[in-house]
Amino acid sequence: MSEKDDLKKLAVLLPHWAEHNAEHAEEFRQWAQRAEAAGQTVAAQRIREAAAALEQANQALAAAMRDIPSAA
Helix, strand or coil: CCHHHHHHHHHHHHHHHHHHHHHHHHHHHHHHHHHHHCCCHHHHHHHHHHHHHHHHHHHHHHHHHHHCCCCC
């Protein structure tokens, strides 16, 4: 596969990964609420931290999207 092909694929993959991460982050927050309701406050906080880490990853992916030409 050529570098140009790789960039085209990456331009498609980056938004897909970001969307997938956002979906997981939302699910994590829902499960954190459930864990909290079950009295598992420490686990709930760790799950929220995982959701925040996905959001941080999405910021990095967004930056990468700006750096990759969309019509590579």
